[in-house]
Amino acid sequence: MTLRHALLALLGERPQTGYELTHRLRGTVSLFWTAQHSQIYPELAAMEADGLLTHDAAPGPGPREKKTYALTGAGRASLRDWLASPTRRRPPKDELTLKAYAASSGDPSVMARHFRDQAEQSRRQLEELAGERAKLEANPAHTDPTQPQFGWYLSLMRGITAQQAYGDWCDWVAERLEQAGSTPAGGSRR
Amino acid sequence: MTLRHALLALLGERPQTGYELTHRLRGTVSLFWTAQHSQIYPELAAMEADGLLTHDAAPGPGPREKKTYALTGAGRASLRDWLASPTRRRPPKDELTLKAYAASSGDPSVMARHFRDQAEQSRRQLEELAGERAKLEANPAHTDPTQPQFGWYLSLMRGITAQQAYGDWCDWVAERLEQAGSTPAGGSRR
DNA sequence: TGTTGCATGTAAGGGGTTACATGATTGA
DNA sequence: TCAATCATGTAACCCCTTACATGCAACA
Secondary structure, three states: OOHHHHHHHHHOOOOEEHHHHHHHOOOHHHHOOOOOHHHHHHHHHHHHHOOOEEEEEEEOOOOOEEEEEEEOHHHHHHHHHHHHOOOOOOOOOOHHHHHHHOHHHOOHHHHHHHHHHHHHHHHHHHHHHHHHHHHHHHOHHHHOOOOHHHHHHHHHHHHHHHHHHHHHHHHHHHHHHHHHHHOOOOOOOO | OOHHHHHHHHHOOOOEEHHHHHHHOOOHHHHOOOOOHHHHHHHHHHHHHOOOEEEEEEEOOOOOEEEEEEEOHHHHHHHHHHHHOOOOOOOOOOHHHHHHHOHHHOOHHHHHHHHHHHHHHHHHHHHHHHHHHHHHHHOHHHHOOOOHHHHHHHHHHHHHHHHHHHHHHHHHHHHHHHHHHHOOOOOOOO
């Protein structure tokens, strides 16, 4: 139940609606956590039932009320507990690395193009992230550990360094595959 | 249904039992894909029903037969198709980065220790991976694109570079948090 | 008039983890 | 005798994605 912690983390900054939370989990936050609105709305209701949240209702644009959720004391305590608790790292699932693992079963030149594409995509995303970084660094709040921008900056840098490593690896793999593709298959010995 | 592709990738090297596959998905392969036996056995049965696999049965140690699965022609074709198909990268979920994001809601010095621990753990795992790397590099097959060791090497290097970037980031975060912890909270202005 | 944004909800189904269940052989 | 390794299977439950469903306001 880590979605719960993600929502506590986001609501720790300020009260928000499910709609806002959904959009934040598609923006920069999506670099390390994602969720659909269909998951978020029921979870917010469950968290309120558990006493972690309360909401203010206002007439909404559609047929239903607009609900702005805020942390309760218990919610804030739960957030602090989670931040202090040990983190178990569960292994990421990366389909592209899996393909690299099975490289000997595929066509080297086709796969090389594949990895080049992925590297290219990675570079494009890095440019976007560099823009975000510049924005944050222009604001001195990103060095103040009591401001949310501090955490934003830390996690953005994770995104940038991870993306950098990923892109570099893709290029390296592509090179190895291209070398393999130019010398005829099975060209070593047999 | 990517578990299916992972199993195709592993069986592409040689025929194996569900038990062997389970253990490989806990060793080096776990760096980029994992699965439990409770997931694997039914999937192998489903793949056989779909004509991708066949099995040889032998008397097993327990009450049931031991089944060694091998790719059929269709299985091998499916593996090649997958390798040539575009990969959609789905965002990884990283709880530690989420905690960094929420850093302003926590105690800097407690969190700093947390990130130091994680960096330490990362370094220990890197040592293990370096051992694996040395083993592979001692075997010249790791440069031959027709040998499974070629793919093993590619994916192992992904694990190493990713782990390196992760550990470095953890250390960097810890430093920032330690600086914050030494100067009294809210020490900028107000 | 048609699309985008705001705003909330439910349902179906796939994927994954944890736990239950069985039983022989080997080594401490 | 007790634990670990080999070996396969099922059941319950949680998490997540995709799709269905509603309806107002603003803008092109």
